[in-house]
Structure formats: C-alpha cells, structure tokens
Amino acid sequence: DIQMTQSPSSLSASVGDRVTITCRASQSISRNLNWYQQKSGKAPKVLIYAASSLQSGVPSRFSGSGSGTDFTLTINSLQPEDFATYYCQHSYSTVWAFGQGTKVEIK
Amino acid sequence: EVQLVESGGGLVQPGGSLRLSCAASGFTFSDYYMEWVRQAPGKGLEWVGRIRNKARSYTTEYAASVKGRFTISRDDSKNSLYLQMNSLETEDTAVYYCARLLTDKVNTLSYYYMDVWGKGTTVTVSS
Numbered sequence: 001d002i003q004m005t006q007s008p009s010s011l012s013a014s015v016g017d018r019v020t021i022t023c024r025a026s027q028s029i030s031r032n033l034n035w036y037q038q039k040s041g042k043a044p045k046v047l048i049y050a051a052s053s054l055q056s057g058v059p060s061r062f063s064g065s066g067s068g069t070d071f072t073l074t075i076n077s078l079q080p081e082d083f084a085t086y087y088c089q090h091s092y093s094t095v096w097a098f099g100q101g102t103k104v105e106i107k
Numbered sequence: 108e109v110q111l112v113e114s115g116g117g118l119v120q121p122g123g124s125l126r127l128s129c130a131a132s133g134f135t136f137s138d139y140y141m142e143w144v145r146q147a148p149g150k151g152l153e154w155v156g157r158i159r160n161k162a163r164s165y166t167t168e169y170a171a172s173v174k175g176r177f178t179i180s181r182d183d184s185k186n187s188l189y190l191q192m193n194s195l196e197t198e199d200t201a202v203y204y205c206a207r208l209l210t211d212k213v214n215t216l217s218y219y220y221m222d223v224w225g226k227g228t229t230v231t232v233s234s
Contacts, residue, residue, distance in 0.1 A: 001171065031213075031216075031218070032218060032219075034220040034221075036152070036221075038152070042226075043204055043224035043225065043226055043227060044144075044152060044204075044221075044224055045224070046220050046221060046222055049211065049218055049220040050211070050213045050216075050218035050220075053211070053213055053218070055220075055222070085151075087151065087152050089152075089154070089220075089221075091218065091219040091220060094157075094168045095154075095168055095169075095170065095171075096154040096157075097154060098151060098152040098153065098154060099151070100151045101151040101152070
C-alpha cells in the first residue's frame with residue numbers, strides 16, 4: 001500500500017506568515033493528492049484536490065503544487081482561522097491513505 | 108442542504124460488535140460512492156473503507172487494519188450507509204466519520220476526493 005509522509009509534524013507561525021507543508025508519497029501517485037483542514041473537534045474539510053485545484057469556497061490564500069511523489073500545501077498570509085491540523089491524502093489506488101497530519105499553531 | 112449524520116456509536120467490549128449508520132440528505136445518495144474514515148483519540152485520520160454505487164455493483168474496499176472484521180453496506184431506498192464492525196479491538200476506539208466521494212475532471216482526467224463529511228460518532232472499545 002502507498003504510504004504518505006508529511007513534514008513537519010507541527011509548526012508555529014504568526015498571523016500574516018507564509019506557511020508551507022510538504023507531503024511525500026512512497027511511490028508515484030501522479031496528481032492524485034488531496035489536502036484537508038481539520039479544526040479541533042470538527043470534521044475535516046477539503047481544501048485542495050488533484051494536487052492543485054482549489055475546492056469551491058476555499059480562500060485563494062491556500063494553494064497546492066506537486067506531482068509524482070512530492071507535494072506542497074502553501075498558505076499565504078496566515079489568518080487566525082487557519083490555525084488547525086492539515087492532512088494530505090492520496091486517491092491513486094483503490095486503498096487510500098492519509099498523511100499523519102501537520103498541526104499549525106500560533107507563535 | 109447536503110448533510111450526513113452518523114449514529115450508532117457507543118461503548119462495547121473487546122470482541123464485541125457494533126453497527127454504525129450514516130443518514131444522507133440533500134443529494135441523490137444512490138449516485139455516489141461513500142467512505143468511512145476514523146480518528147483515534149489524539150491521532151490522525153485513517154481511511155477505513157468505501158462502497159461504490161449500484162452502477163459499480165456496490166463493490167467495497169477496506170483498509171488492511173479492518174479487512175475481514177468490518178463490512179460496509181448501503182440501503183439506497185433509505186439513503187443510508189452502514190458500517191458493521193465485528194471482533195472489535197481496543198485499537199478500534201475512534202470517532203467514525205462517513206463522507207461522500209466526489210469525482211471531478213481536471214484536464215480530462217478524473218480525480219476523487221471527499222467533499223461532504225458528517226460530524227462523526229464515537230466508538231469506545233473497552234472492558
């Protein structure tokens with residue numbers, strides 16, 4: 001099965017910062033990579049699908065890039081409501097997997 | 108309003124069984140593949156499994172950690188999704204979410220992601 005590895009596991013940032021989270025797949029997954037945001041006690045919410053397509057209603061400060069095995073989620077000008085945990089997830093094969101998550105905390 | 112509502116969680120002893128339900132509304136449930144995802148306390152998200160629609164013969168897929176113990180089913184006449192969990196282990200303690208699988212085309216290729224989620228139901232496996 002394909003394994004997903006995110007880095008870092010956590011980070012501290014200030015409002016207005018640019019934040020970058022990386023995700024690596026154990027084999028090539030083309031562009032079959034999604035990003036989700038989860039706030040404490042809430043269900044996940046999709047931000048990005050197909051590596052770089054912004055889900056309807058998601059602010060344009062969120063962007064995704066990458067293909068093959070290496071992917072990036074970037075948050076430009078971090079806002080107070082962006083402090084959350086972010087997960088990558090592949091949809092390449094019939095069995096899916098998430099990364100372990102990256103917690104974005106307030107510095 | 109598109110909505111998913113899970114129910115059926117609770118406390119069960121190791122080795123026991125539990126059946127979770129997910130009630131869908133606001134969309135044509137029968138058209139969609141549906142997923143189950145879980146999250147153990149303080150841990151990350153874990154994909155549990157999928158059931159396809161009638162056009163794909165209601166076929167299912169499971170994570171290795173639950174294969175042979177969990178069964179996903181659906182009743183399109185009731186707009187409902189189910190997760191039958193047998194031989195439960197303490198490691199199955201988690202919040203269980205159901206989610207809708209959406210397909211979108213980007214540059215002629217199809218991509219899949221979970222666009223609607225329920226709020227989750229909590230399963231605790233403990234003696």
